[in-house]
Amino acid sequence: MVSSSLFNPSFSTLTPKPTNPTTNRKNRLAPTVITCTSSTYDSSSPITSTNSHPPQQSHNRRNAEENIKDEARRHRSVSGSESRGFTARYVPFNEGFDSPEWYSLDDIVYRSRSGKLLDVQHDMEALSRFDGAYWRSLFDSRVGRTAWPYGSGVWSKKEWVLPEIDADDIVSAFEGNSNLFWAERFGKQYLSMNDLWVKHCGISHTGSFKDLGMTVLVSQVNRLRKLNRPVVGVGCASTGDTSAALSAYCAAAGIPSIVFLPANKISTAQLVQPIANGALVLSIDTDFDGCMKLIREITSELPIYLANSLNSLRLEGQKTAAIEILQQFDWEVPDWVIVPGGNLGNIYAFYKGFKMCKDLGLVDRIPRLVCAQAANANPLYRYYKSGWKEFKAVTAKSTFASAIQIGDPVSIDRAVFALRNSEGIVEEASEEELMDAMAQADSTGMFICPHTGVALTALIKLRRSGVIGPTDRTVVVSTAHGLKFTQSKTDYHSGAIPGMGRFANPPVTVNADFGSVMDVLKGFLKSDRLKSK
Numbered sequence: 001m002v003s004s005s006l007f008n009p010s011f012s013t014l015t016p017k018p019t020n021p022t023t024n025r026k027n028r029l030a031p032t033v034i035t036c037t038s039s040t041y042d043s044s045s046p047i048t049s050t051n052s053h054p055p056q057q058s059h060n061r062r063n064a065e066e067n068i069k070d071e072a073r074r075h076r077s078v079s080g081s082e083s084r085g086f087t088a089r090y091v092p093f094n095e096g097f098d099s100p101e102w103y104s105l106d107d108i109v110y111r112s113r114s115g116k117l118l119d120v121q122h123d124m125e126a127l128s129r130f131d132g133a134y135w136r137s138l139f140d141s142r143v144g145r146t147a148w149p150y151g152s153g154v155w156s157k158k159e160w161v162l163p164e165i166d167a168d169d170i171v172s173a174f175e176g177n178s179n180l181f182w183a184e185r186f187g188k189q190y191l192s193m194n195d196l197w198v199k200h201c202g203i204s205h206t207g208s209f210k211d212l213g214m215t216v217l218v219s220q221v222n223r224l225r226k227l228n229r230p231v232v233g234v235g236c237a238s239t240g241d242t243s244a245a246l247s248a249y250c251a252a253a254g255i256p257s258i259v260f261l262p263a264n265k266i267s268t269a270q271l272v273q274p275i276a277n278g279a280l281v282l283s284i285d286t287d288f289d290g291c292m293k294l295i296r297e298i299t300s301e302l303p304i305y306l307a308n309s310l311n312s313l314r315l316e317g318q319k320t321a322a323i324e325i326l327q328q329f330d331w332e333v334p335d336w337v338i339v340p341g342g343n344l345g346n347i348y349a350f351y352k353g354f355k356m357c358k359d360l361g362l363v364d365r366i367p368r369l370v371c372a373q374a375a376n377a378n379p380l381y382r383y384y385k386s387g388w389k390e391f392k393a394v395t396a397k398s399t400f401a402s403a404i405q406i407g408d409p410v411s412i413d414r415a416v417f418a419l420r421n422s423e424g425i426v427e428e429a430s431e432e433e434l435m436d437a438m439a440q441a442d443s444t445g446m447f448i449c450p451h452t453g454v455a456l457t458a459l460i461k462l463r464r465s466g467v468i469g470p471t472d473r474t475v476v477v478s479t480a481h482g483l484k485f486t487q488s489k490t491d492y493h494s495g496a497i498p499g500m501g502r503f504a505n506p507p508v509t510v511n512a513d514f515g516s517v518m519d520v521l522k523g524f525l526k527s528d529r530l531k532s533k
């Protein structure tokens with residue numbers, strides 16, 4: 001007989017609800033000592049006991065036939081329902097959980113009655129029955145495990161994401177838990193910074209942060225289909241990453257996917273991802289904004305579920321990257337977080353994750369946010385520069401940061417809200433600046449995408465102007481894997497891009513004989529490249 005205590009929280013030491021969470025590295029308080037003893041429990045039981053158990057292994061399969069989903073189901077049958085009063089619903093953007101207009105997450109709805117964006121709002125009263133220390137401990141206890149579904153960085157925060165979904169319906173590749181990389185050399189050499197970090201959201205299942213949102217959206221679709229809701233497939237417009245994530249998660253769940261791609265505007269690596277995953281791929285002779293308009297029209301006519309971030313479900317998954325950053329800093333709050341922006345869902349998702357942690361007492365402040373855009377696709381930057389007076393969509397021009405070549409972002413209102421409430425800043429990067437920043441970062445051991453080059457350019461500018469200080473703890477969000485963008489990197493280093501290549505490192509072609517190789521190496525040994533930096 002399995003004891004239900006294994007799957008419910010128990011604490012070896014209990015401290016009162018903390019008034020000052022440990023959030024400021026420069027003025028750190030003594031940590032609250034609360035030790036969780038199980039990694040797999042749900043959050044259903046209040047903190048009531050001080051009895052202590054030895055740490056439990058998450059895996060205790062009953063027999064060889066039992067898989068991790070079976071095991072999790074067995075645990076749930078002992079510990080009871082997972083949601084225990086936690087609930088979430090759609091409300092019009094910028095309205096609270098108690099808004100008179102609201103929709104169940106099982107409804108198929110993307111806009112409010114008046115055409116506004118929607119937002120997923122959680123019952124914060126129910127969540128705040130548990131204090132910040134409880135949530136920190138719960139989330140920490142799930143990291144690095146493989147218990148279904150908590151092995152995922154997204155689902156390890158299930159109560160804050162989709163509290164009511166049955167774990168059996170979840171479609172997950174154990175996404176999230178991405179590396180927070182200390183950019184020691186880049187920070188020191190180029191910026192005189194000692195506390196610069198890169199959150200590698202692109203080192204993930206399909207190579208971008210979109211996995212974080214897509215696991216949530218496709219899981220909910222899986223549930224809707226089981227509830228016999230009219231969803232024959234899932235569709236998106238994409239600049240290459242949303243389509244990759246959508247097609248992979250749908251393929252894993254056996255759900256048809258349809259992707260609208262702007263013809264000749266995404267990298268080969270991104271194009272081949274949905275093809276390989278069996279999506280219906282439409283290559284359309286327009287730009288991303290044209291594809292977005294079409295998919296919105298199509299999804300209002302056909303029983304195809306919309307997977308772009310206009311659908312606020314996506315942002316529930318993406319917000320967990322913010323929670324993860326705090327967790328990786330042992331719940332200390334960084335000073336700055338810099339995010340490249342295109343359709344502008346992600347900057348709001350980061351704000352939402354940080355804000356929830358503050359509102360539920362896990363930390364006592366939120367970082368300042370910076371949104372970075374390519375100058376060739378900069379409607380948010382222009383809006384910001386106008387003092388938020390006038391928003392005008394633009395026709396986005398071609399940019400090496402092709403995944404953010406977006407002129408009419410659907411989440412413009414969400415982005416403005418996030419920036420205004422976080423003392424935020426918007427910066428832009430020219431094509432040369434973003435490619436140089438990418439090359440500089442790569443030369444210090446990273447292999448980033450051009451969009452991360454945009455974010456690094458913003459950092460370089462804010463550092464030069466003194467807005468960001470040398471000891472400010474700063475996180476740059478890297479949004480996609482550099483391997484998706486080898487063509488632009490190759491072109492940069494081989495000098496194929498006119499007027500560019502300050503940091504190019506072209507390969508040396510050399511004859512296959514000892515003398516020729518020696519000549520090259522002697523030149524290299526005398527060169528400046530060997531001077532230590």
Ligand SMILES: Cc1ncc(COP(=O)(O)O)c(C=O)c1O
Nearest residue numbers: 341342343344345346403479480
């Ligand atoms: C690699 C990459 N970086 C950044 C972004 C911008 O994210 P958002 O559209 O949420 O602003 C996108 C997609 O738009 C992307 O694919």
Ligand SMILES: N[C@@H](CCOP(=O)(O)O)C(=O)O
Nearest residue numbers: 238239240241242308309343
């Ligand atoms: N960069 C995105 C553009 C669409 O963004 P979404 O978050 O609204 O899906 C992509 O990769 O397609």
